[in-house]
Amino acid sequence: MILVIAFTLILIASYALYLVSSKQIQKTLKSRWAIFAKQIKVVRYIALVFILIALSCFSHAFGNSIAIVALCLFSTPIIFVLILLINDLKPKIKT
Numbered sequence: 001m002i003l004v005i006a007f008t009l010i011l012i013a014s015y016a017l018y019l020v021s022s023k024q025i026q027k028t029l030k031s032r033w034a035i036f037a038k039q040i041k042v043v044r045y046i047a048l049v050f051i052l053i054a055l056s057c058f059s060h061a062f063g064n065s066i067a068i069v070a071l072c073l074f075s076t077p078i079i080f081v082l083i084l085l086i087n088d089l090k091p092k093i094k095t
Contacts, residue, residue: 003074006057010075013047013054014082020044 019028020040028037036043051071058074059067 002057002061006054006061007074007078009050009054009057010071010078011082013050014075014079016043016047016050018082018086 016036018024019033019036020043025037025040028034054075055067055071058070062070
């Protein structure tokens, strides 16, 4: 259960950081997540807190010495899947 909470926190933090990124901020202002675009620093701090909570969950599950490695290993596929789901990956049409 602790690992599910940690995965969820990493997913929420990654998506929040994506929404307030410099390239995405204009689209975020036009979407239903516009409140995030208006409070960029707050969203970044909350995402940092979520990542630290996930790190403490991993520390509880795996131990202090391996927690940061577990955070890196488990967040990589989550971020990769998030990138694949968010971006429009269409093949280039040759003319």
